[in-house]
Amino acid sequence: MVNAGAPYAVVLAVLAMVRRSPLWAALDALGFFAAYVGGYYLALAAQHGRAAVDRHYALVWLLVALVACPTGAAAITWARARPGVLRAVVFAVPASAAAAEVLTGRMWGMGNLLAPVVLTADLLVAAGYVLVLPRGLRTRVVAAVLVVPGTIAFVALTQHLTATGAFWRYVY
Numbered sequence: 001m002v003n004a005g006a007p008y009a010v011v012l013a014v015l016a017m018v019r020r021s022p023l024w025a026a027l028d029a030l031g032f033f034a035a036y037v038g039g040y041y042l043a044l045a046a047q048h049g050r051a052a053v054d055r056h057y058a059l060v061w062l063l064v065a066l067v068a069c070p071t072g073a074a075a076i077t078w079a080r081a082r083p084g085v086l087r088a089v090v091f092a093v094p095a096s097a098a099a100a101e102v103l104t105g106r107m108w109g110m111g112n113l114l115a116p117v118v119l120t121a122d123l124l125v126a127a128g129y130v131l132v133l134p135r136g137l138r139t140r141v142v143a144a145v146l147v148v149p150g151t152i153a154f155v156a157l158t159q160h161l162t163a164t165g166a167f168w169r170y171v172y
Helices: 005-018 022-050 055-080 085-104 116-131 138-162 167-172
Strands: none
Touching: 005 022, 005 055, 005 085, 005 116, 022 055, 055 085, 085 116, 085 138, 116 138
């Protein structure tokens, strides 16, 4: 579950809802996600031994936790402050990524019994980012409209990275 998008997106949304300052939301996200990813790999090493932890894989996810998550928390907190078209783009990006994960079925066929739960969570996250987080009807409508091309772009990117093998080498 550490590499599923929904837990990250939900925490970023909650931080944006409780923090008024993008800086504080970013600092909260930095601390939370560093502990989240670090704790996951420490538990994996404790349970299966240090050899079970791929250091490259752990480093990639730690970089995501240290860079992308604080940036996302700050952007979402900024976007929640007022309605606006540019702010709708901030909400459309995570919603599009969640919708693309559902459409590509990344979790399906992996023998994961939690796949339906993860995909349902992704749908709820996408809906929340478009319908709940934005302020103002116009911002919600623009975000919802932007989800369509955003999802197509994320699906195309995922398919390209999977076809070239880069998806598995660099993302996972």
